[in-house]
Structures are given as C-alpha cells and as structure tokens.
Amino acid sequence: MKRLRTTALALALLAPALPATAAESVNLILNWTPTADHAPYYYAKSQGWYEKAGIDLTIEVGKGSGVSSVKVGSGGSAFGIADLATMLVAKSKGADVVALMSVYANTGQTFYWLKSYGVDSPKTFPNHKIGNPPGDASRVMWPAFAKAAGIAPDSVSFVNIGPTAKIASLKSHAVDIISDFYNEHDQKVKEFGDDLGYINWKDIGLNPYGNSVIVNGAYLAKNPKLSEDFIRISQKAFAACVADFDPCLKSLLDAASGLDKENQQKQWERIKFLMTDEFTTTKGLGWIDGGRMQKDYELVQTYLGMEKPFAVDTAFNTKLLDPAIKMDASKVKK
Template sequence: MIRRMMLAAAAALGLAAPAAAQDRVTLVLNWLPGADHAPLYWAQQQNMYRDAGIALTIENGRGSGFAAQRTGSGQAQAGIVDTPAALQARGQGADLVAGMMIYAQSPYGIYWRRSSGIRGPQDFRGRRFGAPPADAARVMWPMIARAVGIQPNEVTWVNIAPEAKVASLQSGAIEATTHFYNVHYIYERTFGEDLGFVLTRDIGFNPYGNAFFLNGPWMRANPDAARRFIRTTQRAYQACLTNPAPCVAAVAGPAATSVEDLAVSWRLVAELMQDDPAGGRALGGMDAARMQQTIDGVRTAFNAPEMQPAQVFTNDLLDPAIPSHRAAAR
C-alpha cells in the first residue's frame, strides 16, 4: 500500500519510477568490433538488452584464447570464442558452455598469391606461412594439414602481428597466411586476380566456429538471466539477417570501418551462419553429432581429455521459434 502511494506521488510530480533490477553481463569479443558483432551494437542502440533486464557491457577482445580465459575464469559472464579454442580451454579446466552458435560453418581460410607458384594446397609443402602464434587456424594446423594431405611440419611458420598479414603477403615476407572468411573481401580487393585461397570447409575440415560461450557456474546459478541474454542476442542476429543496414551502421563507429566495407563483411558472416538446410533447428542451435566431430578433432590434434557434447553446449537457452539461417550458396 505504501509503495503504491509512493509511486502515485512520484507520478504526480512527474518523476520516473525506479528502474527494474538489471542482471549485469560482461561479454568479451573475440577481437575488435567488426561486422560479425553488428547485431550486438544495434541491439544496444535499440535498448533490447536493457528491456530484457540485462545490463550488458561489451569488451574488446584479443583473440579466442583471451576470451576463453576471461569467460572461463568468471571475469566475464560470456565470450565469443572459436569452438576449437573453447574446447582446448575446457580441457585445461575452464568451465565454458556454448549457448548460441554464430559460425555454423568453419571460417578458416588460407590465402596466397598465385604468382608465388602456389596453385593449391598440394603446393603448401616447404612454404613460409605467417600468422600470430595464437591464430585460430594456426593452432588447428595439425588438423588442417591432415585434411590437406601433408604433415604439419612440412610448412614453416613465421610469427607476425594480426594486422601485418596482408602486408607480409604483399611483400613476399611470407608465402601464405590464414584468415577468417569474413574479411575475404580485403584479400580480393588487394590481390585481385593474383589471389589464391582455399576454405578449409571445402577440403573436409569444417569444425564449428565462433559461438557465444557462457561461464558455466554463472549460467547454472542464473539460468533466467542466461536465457534472456541468449534470446535477446538471437533476436538481434535474426533482425540483422533480415535487415542488415541499420546493424552495420551501428557498429561502424566502434569498428572504425566504413559502412560499405562492413556491409560486404556482413554478407560473408551471413554465409558462415547458414546451417540446417532441412530446417527444424533454432537460429544459433547446435547439433550433437557435429559437435562430437569438432570434439574429436580437438582431441586428436591436442590430446585433450574426453568430453561429451552435452557438457560443452546447450540449446535450451535459445528461442525455438526463431528458425535457423539458410543463406544462398556461394
């Protein structure tokens, strides 16, 4: 009764009613803001998280390993992590659970200049590859090499900074590099007809890619907050797949990238998100058999401990009414 009287008095004086309690969620990106993060910034602009009772803080990342460490240790409630990297972190004791898949198709690409004499993966032997030591595809090189049909030690790896990949390839300091497919347009623009590339998913290596991983203890202690965070994120990605323009505009400032380039990159992100051609799974949903294949690859490459799909992902936080994305084929 007293509370109703106070609220009525506040309304009469033109004062705002107290805001509902918000669950604080810190999300660590896998890297700096880009097109793949556009739905997050757009949803923030639209107050979608606030309206869902989530006080969301977005932190820039420094690679999947960093995001896995921050999230697995509980310093953040959620992180965008490449799935193989998350599985490696789990094998080292991090309690991480995937709540929503972003890249249902592997984003790993290998790039080279045709003028270097490389015609395809069969010519990788004896070549200089450049990437940071923690680069996702470099970390997974033992499995990629197996798919190519060569031994992992038949290429030489050169340590370079992430932002030096294109320049190092241009200068000839390296003969090949790895990059996520969502920046494929940069290589096309830079190298034109001299560009050679292969996507690992086209040569038989297609593990799950980037996903929203949650800190396990937080998720289990706060299932409602975890569900509201994931479902809000799911709705944001659905909206941006339907109408990308306002989403890429929302991330242009944080990404310090032109809207035009972000729009091109988003189309590649949408391609990587395509999954479940027969329908029946929710957007961001994961398949146990596919996850088992990803687990098996990580175990083979890194002698990781045994783990079950049910330990590393859940579809229970997703809204089953939001259908999976089926983009046009390349």
C-alpha cells in the first residue's frame, strides 16, 4: 500500500500542471483594420494582461461601426469598437448593446477633399461624390451632417471604397470627397499639401462621442466580473500607451503587417487629443458623460429617427471603469 501511494505521488508530480479554471474565449471586433487607436488592446494582449485575468482574447478585424454594432448587438461578439452615434442607431433597431468606455471623447469624423476638384466647404458638396465604405459611421450619420451644413442629404452620391483605398480614390479622382478619422490627418497633409481641404464635424457644431468600447447587454449581465476586468485592463493599457507609446506601437506592428511606423506614431498624437476632455481627465480615462449622451441621443433622434426609442441611460455604463486611471492631459501636444 505504501508503494502504491508513493507511485501515485510520483506520477502526480510528473503530470503537467493544469490551470484551476480554463480561460474564457472572448472576441473583440474592431471598427476597422488595426491602426494606432487599437494598439492598447494588442499591447495588453502581448503583455499577458487579459490572459492573467482569465480572458483568452481574439481581436477581429472590423468592417465599420455599423457592422461591429450589429455583431455585438446580436451576441456574435462579446465586445466591439464602434462610433457611439452609430451604436445608438443600432440599439434603436433592437441591437442589445451597451457602451462601457469612450476612446474618442471628441469626434474623429472628418471630411477631406481637394480644392482643385471645385470643393471648398460643405456648401459645395452637392453634385460631388463621397467615397467611403457602406458601414462607415459618417455615412450612417450623413443626414445629420447634411442638415447641420444646410444642404440636402440626397445632393451627393456615395461610392463604396475600402478603408485602405481612400487616399488612392481621392488622388485618382474616382471620388471628390472622402470621410476619415482625424487621427489619419497627417497622412493626407503629406500626400496632398496645400490642395487639401477638410472639416471636422465638431467645426460644424456636431461633436458626438466617437469610437468606444461596447458590449453585448446579455453578455454583460451574465459576465459582470469578466466585463469589468476586460474594461479595466483596456483602460490600463490606454494609460500605459499615453505614457509611452513605443512598446504599444511595437505590439501593433508585430500583430498587423503593412503599417507605416511613422504614420502610426503621428496618428497616436492626434488620438491623444481626441481622448481628452473635462471628464476623461477628472472622472476617469474613457468616461462617458450622461449629459453628452443625452445630446447624442437627441442628435440621432432628430436627424435619423429612433426606430424604437429607449432610455439613454440603458445605452452606457461607467461603473466598470477604474476612476483612479485618468487621461493625462500633459501628454497631449497643443
């Protein structure tokens, strides 16, 4: 009997150690292809932060905020990145989505054009072609921009182009105007110089929350601790990247081929500006303000209509954020 116990103990010591609990497979669908604003997720994953919390994270390339909102809202992905106004539209159509953390406290939505094409302001957009992907947030919210600009929504035509083909399409005159995020601004300046014209949506009086982390509502109710861990790890990663972007950039470049290092570094400087407002610097990095959300809701309701109205406080939750992690405004270039 003693020999049997000794043999059993020896076998147990030789057996590979197994984790107490298996990591939970979790999917995060991006709003588009990976760029600098996604670097924190790749950095946190490369550092093993999600894994340590029992999260086996898969990062899925996206095809627009409309697509990511619908996929998360249907339960096809636990988490996603989406423009918040676009998410509200999806929620009014029945998508089960909740915003947990803002990335862009200021809208990144921007229209770009070439002056040589006869465009000098939104007033001259009519009878021109705008190029963007069909799921692009700026196309979903176009009626709001058109009304704010004082032009008819149907006065322009849209051309479907891929997210990586925007500059080439503008350069070849396949389109006259493109929509893009402000974080890509320096790339346009480098390519087109003084011929470039642009307007950020906030300059016309529209400043809805931009890209944010969203979650499936049923998933959040079933997995509150995992959801909190995911958000706080992501929040921690963004703060780390604000402090020092170099290791975050390396993680992004290792995971996504074909990105230009210098361009991504410049993007991140723009992104830090978009991340900064009175709430993210005082309440917590990624904070979503209820008053601003109400205005965003009214914006969507006014210009697009709500298929099924809902209480705006059901569309976001800031309780999972760590208030000790704040946006460091000293790292933002003026």
